Amino acid sequence: MSGSTTDQDTDTSRRxxxxxxxxxxxxxxxxxxxxxxxxxxxxxxxxxxxxxxxxGLLVDTDKCSKGCDACVSACDKEHxxxxxxxxxxxxxxxxxxxxxxxxxxxxxxxxxxxxxxxxPPCVDVCPTGASFRRADGIVLVDRHICIGCRYCMMxxxxxxxxxxxxxxxxxxxxxxxxxxxxxGCNMCVHRVDENExxxxxxACDADGHKALxxxxxxxxxxxxxxxxxxxxxxQIREDLDLDPGVYYRxx
Amino acid sequence: MTASxxxxxxxxxxxxxxxxxxxxxxxxxxxxxxxxxxxxQRDYSKTQRCVRxxxxxRKNHFKYLLHHRDQxxxxxxxxxxxxxxxxxxxxxxxxxxxxxxxIDSPGQFCFNCHxxxxxxxxxxxxxxxxxxTPDSHFHKLxxxxxxxxxxxxxxxxxxxxxxxxxxxxxxxx
Numbered sequence: 277m278s279g280s281t282t283d284q285d286t287d288t289s290r291r292x293x294x295x296x297x298x299x300x301x302x303x304x305x306x307x308x309x310x311x312x313x314x315x316x317x318x319x320x321x322x323x324x325x326x327x328x329x330x331x332g333l334l335v336d337t338d339k340c341s342k343g344c345d346a347c348v349s350a351c352d353k354e355h356x357x358x359x360x361x362x363x364x365x366x367x368x369x370x371x372x373x374x375x376x377x378x379x380x381x382x383x384x385x386x387x388x389x390x391x392x393x394x395x396p397p398c399v400d401v402c403p404t405g406a407s408f409r410r411a412d413g414i415v416l417v418d419r420h421i422c423i424g425c426r427y428c429m430m431x432x433x434x435x436x437x438x439x440x441x442x443x444x445x446x447x448x449x450x451x452x453x454x455x456x457x458x459x460g461c462n463m464c465v466h467r468v469d470e471n472e473x474x475x476x477x478x479a480c481d482a483d484g485h486k487a488l489x490x491x492x493x494x495x496x497x498x499x500x501x502x503x504x505x506x507x508x509x510x511q512i513r514e515d516l517d518l519d520p521g522v523y524y525r526x527x
Numbered sequence: 528m529t530a531s532x533x534x535x536x537x538x539x540x541x542x543x544x545x546x547x548x549x550x551x552x553x554x555x556x557x558x559x560x561x562x563x564x565x566x567x568q569r570d571y572s573k574t575q576r577c578v579r580x581x582x583x584x585r586k587n588h589f590k591y592l593l594h595h596r597d598q599x600x601x602x603x604x605x606x607x608x609x610x611x612x613x614x615x616x617x618x619x620x621x622x623x624x625x626x627x628x629x630i631d632s633p634g635q636f637c638f639n640c641h642x643x644x645x646x647x648x649x650x651x652x653x654x655x656x657x658x659x660t661p662d663s664h665f666h667k668l669x670x671x672x673x674x675x676x677x678x679x680x681x682x683x684x685x686x687x688x689x690x691x692x693x694x695x696x697x698x699x700x
Contacts, residue, residue, distance in 0.1 A: 324602035410603065418600045419653055447655050449612050454653030469603050 321469070330394075330413035331463055332493040332521040333477070334500050334509065335386055339487035342385045345372050347488065350479030351389075354464060355451040360442035367438040367453075369461045370476055375527075386527060387476065387488070390415060390436035390461035391512065391520030398428035398437065407458075413493070413521050416462040424456040433513055434520075436460045463490075493521065562643035564636050565620045578608050588614075592650075611650065616658045631656040 319325070348370050351357065357367040370389035376382070396415045398407045406422035409415045417428075417437075429437045437460035444454055450466045453459045464474035472478075477488040491500035500523075503509075509523040570576050577584045579591070595609035607613050618636040620628050630637045631651040641648050650656075 319603075321605040321607075324598075324604055408601065410601065412603070416600075420596060420600070444653075447653060449615075449655040449657070449659050452653040452655070457653070465603065466605075469605050 319469075319471075325410055325412040325469075327411040327413075328494065330493045330521060331468060332392070332413070332491065332500055332523065333463075333474075334489040334491075334503055334523045334525060336487045336489070337384050337386045337524055337526040339485050340384070340386055341483075341485055341487075342374065342383065344385075344483065344485065346479040346483045346485075347387050347476035348372060350475040351461070354448070354467075354475035355453070355459075356444075356446065356448035358446070360440075360444060365439075365441045367440065367459060369436075369438065369459065384526070386524060388434060388436075388512070389476075389522070390432075390463075391434050391518070391522045392461075392463060393521070394519035396518065397431040397433070401427040401431040403427065410465070412468075414463045414465055414468070415460075416465060417458055417460065419453060419457040419459070422457040424458060426458060428458055432460075433516060433518075562640045563634075564639050565618075565634070567617050567636075568620075569617060611654060612659055615656065619656075619658045627658050629656045 351370045355369060357369060359366055370387050372385050373388050374383060374385045392413055392415045393409075394413070396407070396409055399409055399415065402408075403425060404421045404423055406418045406420075407415070407428045408418060424439065426439055429435075429439060437458050439458050440453055440455050442455060447453055451462075464472075464476075467474060473481075473490045477490045480486060480488045489500045489503060491498035493501060493504070495501055496505075503525075504523060507525055509525045510527050511520045511523055512527075513520075567576070571578055579587075584591075591609040592611060592614075595606075596611075598604040598606075599610075615630050619630045620635065622628060628635055631648060632638055633642075637648055637651075637656075
């Protein structure tokens with residue numbers, strides 16, 4: 277049985293990772309004004325994830341279009357979150373929230389999903405260790421050991437998790453989920469481990485909004501870090517000191 | 528125990544064994560002894576049929592799967608050798624029209640053997656029991672574990688076609 281990654285493990289892999297990154301950042305001009313920057317070498321699939329990386333999201337609410345739910349439908353498709361029973365049982369890993377200032381009438385919309393906290397309350401309350409935070413900052417549920425107590429759903433201030441109350445039959449291979457377990461946004465770990473963006477980010481890009489930026493918060497050269505350094509951004513409920521990995525611009 | 532007792536004991540054991548073999552042979556004349564399972568789609572390598580020797584897999588596949596699942600979920604170690612989806616990709620059969628058959632349905636690999644052994648499978652309450660489709664991600668998992676896993680270069684994540692598409696898109700705007 278494999279144990280959880282110890283601090284010592286992550287320290288050595290951090291060194292290895294930094295070496296790799298320093299050695300192989302490739303920049304490529306695709307078109308005028310479009311620059312693709314990718315690390316030439318992704319993490320080998322035989323290596324554990326390391327805390328040298330912290331995956332995060334930046335949501336630009338100015339670019340997020342009202343009424344557009346491309347991210348939500350992409351998530352539903354990617355994870356097979358189809359309807360199974362009553363509407364209130366429908367799994368919801370990402371949702372669009374419309375906000376309006378009643379005094380001025382100014383309205384905008386933003387997607388809310390698991391905020392992938394540095395100090396996640398869902399992990400604190402989980403009695404079995406099923407709710408956990410991966411070394412690279414992604415918070416997810418190990419459904420093999422989830423007993424469906426739903427403590428995490430109660431503890432989460434972002435209402436990010438959903439319980440599966442019905443038998444499921446047509447799960448997608450990439451995202452196993454089933455009755456009696458809790459699920460939520462896992463930042464598309466299966467895609468991230470393959471060096472790809474989460475499905476919502478790709479869907480937003482494909483629709484031309486580009487309101488979602490995914491990247492490594494610990495890499496000062498990543499697009500997300502550069503944007504975060506440049507613009508004023510907010511984490512939802514910063515007062516809770518959970519240090520979410522999802523940042524919002526323009527709220 | 529003296530030597531003569533020992534040899535008598537051994538002879539009796541052999542005789543009992545022979546009798547049992549004859550009995551079971553007579554009882555199941557024509558019918559195979561074990562579960563009937565469809566053959567895998569392909570061999571793992573020229574010398575090895577499965578990802579581990581077949582006898583070992585029969586005895587220990589759940590141990591490998593259990594170990595692998597913890598590595599995948601908690602540490603993101605996604606090696607293809609004991610990847611459940613790759614097992615399904617190889618062991619699932621298809622109808623003549625090419626439609627994949629659920630591996631957890633009667634007559635299929637997982638179902639038949641587990642039914643024979645009287646062991647319930649919980650995997651497919653959550654996991655898909657169908658082989659990967661072209662738009663699922665698991666098919667991309669490349670490795671050095673033999674010919675049937677698609678080799679996938681991680682350095683060419685942006686293909687020339689995508690680059691071209693992106694470039695033309697950028698030019699239009």
